[in-house]
Amino acid sequence: MEDNSVLNVDQLSIAYELKTGAVRAVDNVSMSIRPHELVAAVGESGCGKTTLGLSIIGLLPSPPAKYLSGEVNFHGKNLLSLAPDEMRLYRGTEIAMIFQEPMTSLNPVFKIGDQIQEAIALRDSRGKKGVATERNRSASPSRSGTNTKRKQIIDVLNLVRIPDPERVADRYPFELSGGMRQRVMIGIALAQKPSLLIADEPTTALDVTTQAQVLKLMKGLMEEVDTSILMITHDLAVASQVADRIAVMYAGQIVEDGEVFDLFSHPLHPYTQGLLACIPSGSKEGMRLKPIQGSTPDLRSIPAACKFAPRCPYVMKRCEAAKPELTIKEGSHRVACYLHE
């Protein structure tokens, strides 16, 4: 157990109860995030990464989601044991989240400045009676006076490097581009100086050059704002560019995680290897892509076997008999595979 970890998820399992059956969306997931660390949860659609993210910040609609077991420890405190009102105090102030579609995350009928103002006001009010941590005590107490409020708004816009912040503060969301809106979202999220920012596919809807700008911004702000980031993405290439550590998820489980350099130079799990082999690089004359055989499993059935077995080129008898656990291979590089026991 990491003592100074910001987040420590311990054997978390979550299922969705649907009309057609129960679906194990998150299956015995354990992972941790240290201060100033950017951890990327990478996986394809349906692997459970979004469910994981929502469960950490407590935004998972339950029902239909059901917490089966495990803990989500934030600075040592298990968030799952909190009542909804208590959890609400953490949300936005200590743990913030940004989503994929900046279009729908901002309220279209309020100006940018007003929406930022709302976040700041929340921070200041909570600083007094909300979550009492070291960080909040040092945050500036609210001062009435529109000039100060205005300055705070401009500070946030400057933080996310938005040009001409005075004008942007008076604009409405529809007047801004996707990239700008996402920056505003980041600004609102970080204005409250959370110690953890969860970013769910933050750049998937953006153009390539805008994506680069936003990723650069996020990475750069981590020191300045003293925050860690959990980035949820399906794009392994994006993860490789910004992450310190990567957790590869498949069918609700973490199948491999480790330092980004280790993972890319020595991918251990056959799924990770398969994902890497899927990314086109170079021309068709060079090397043909080797897609992973088969398709993602039906999460309703919970076989005793390794979930990747039907698609694994190295499958052994063992793999169909029991599920491999996530174990340490070397240093902090963990993998759930019998090939590496």
Next chain:
Amino acid sequence: MIKVKNPRIQSVIELLTYNNETKLGFLLVSGLVVSAIVIALTGISVLPYDPIKQNVGPALGAPSLQHLFGTDILGRDVFSRILYATPNDVFVSFVVVGVSLLVGALLGATAGYRGGLLDEALMRYTDIIFAIPALVLAISIAVILGPGIIHMMYALLIIWWPPYARLARGEALRVSHQNYIEAAKASGIGSIRILTRHVLPNILTPMLAYATIDIGSVVIIYAGLSYLGLSIRPPLPEWGAMVSAYQDYLVSAPWLPIFPALVIGIVVVAFSILGDGLRDAVEAARIG
């Protein structure tokens, strides 16, 4: 969960069994429709008493085992009268909504898809119709045409189709921007086939949810108009007309106006329940 091979029928079943509202609503509505058809086909033979015949029971008799809803001043069995009137309202409401749906869908879809002059013309025309209070317009037309069920239907039809046209136009606008319409154009398909094969089927489901609740609205308006005496000629029973005829007995023989009114209410609620549930089901299908 009922499962059928044909995916289209499966979609319909899924819509109807989406939640408790749709299931209950469907049950009530189908019961109503079946009764209406049976009564229309078999006439008075299936009823406990002849609805027009007088003195089959005591005058102003309270509800009893022989006369479930009691009898009126002329000794006629109220229950039989109510049953006999069922095909009336059901027939009128289904026809009005059905024709409005058809006309509205065709006009609205074409306007939404093509745009231009047709679209403007339709919008302005429907604006005019909306500007005039519906009931007033219906009454005026009915008065001009004279009493009678068919005339009532004409009056209602004139005011009833514009909302469907607007709804269809809105949906058609949404559908027209979908890639499969472009793909159809690139497949050399002409406008008419695109409208009938691609646009109309895709706007129909949301319109059906609206139409279902709307049937209840027709029942109320029609009952209201016949309450005003614009519809059917006595002695044939009609629910609204019965409420009107019996309202003076509210204190002395309350069952007389209450039962017809109650029946109107239940019928409308049944369609509302089904329609509401369908609306949720359609929304869910759209998202999922």
Next chain:
Amino acid sequence: MPAISTNEEHPLLQIEELAVYFDVGGSFSVPLLTRRTAHVRAVDGVTIDVGVGETVAVVGESGCGKSTLARAVLGLVESKRGSIRIQGQDSAALKRSKDRFKTIQMVFQDPDSSLDPTMKIKDTVSEPLVGLSSMNKNDREKKAVEVLNAVGLDNKFLDRLPRQLSGGQKQRVNIARAIVTEPSLVILDEPTSALDASVQAQILNLLLELQEKYNLSYMIITHNISVAEYLSDRTYVMYAGKIVEHGPTNAVINEPRHPYTIALITSAPIPDPKERNLLKVEIVGEVPSVINPPPGCRFHPRCPYAQQKCSDQEPILEPIGPERFAACHFIDRTARAAGEASA
């Protein structure tokens, strides 16, 4: 059957100085009353060639006009200026647009909205045959089965509805529909953007297979550099309605010369943590409005090499190497910078 001849004088597709403008006026009544129409200059003078059996990539970000370009080539939107020649024949001269649709087909972006939710797969795939051929129902169905099998879907998919299919399967259906009339050129608009990584790989390989099997030419519209690199022989880079650079794919992607191309290539994430060039990207600003594009070179407000000349005079495409062209006044300066970026 499409005419394929190795002695073909003309490339399969020749787009020359194509311009597509849209009126921005709203509905019928607004322009009538205000007499004000602005133009969205979505495509503003684009020249592209596609040869027989070739794959050409058109690379750019949102708003650059690439999707509009695709629609214009297909014949779904009218062009304001310029010409489109198909196998040597001016498309305007092709009396019936149906001939055009038989030769050029398209796989649309977003597999979900490209399939009519109320139509069975077999009907969707055979629809082009209804509009563009005189086959009877049986023959159409046979052909539909043939192309569906060719894209890897077996007969049990024939009677299904789109909602019963996964994203990858839907995209295969889209591809099947595009090849059912045996076109010579298939335009693919972001063919894999909405798909998971492993599905994307399957579709890319499928496209290569089909190209060999049916001797197809492809025009791939994408913002994904690695897809463009993997599939195409030549690449055109598009920005704000214009082509800013083009040439052999290998050259354009590995030695980009135009400042925008450099920014685009360096922004593309590479799956290698040791090459974190993404964080070194210096591009600023946003894609410009195409209603009122900046004067001179459209990229100059964001260009690190911009000088006064760039806002005064619009650069034209000039040769900068073997079969390579770029539109930039200061292309020599970028060569050194490009060398540094990839070092």
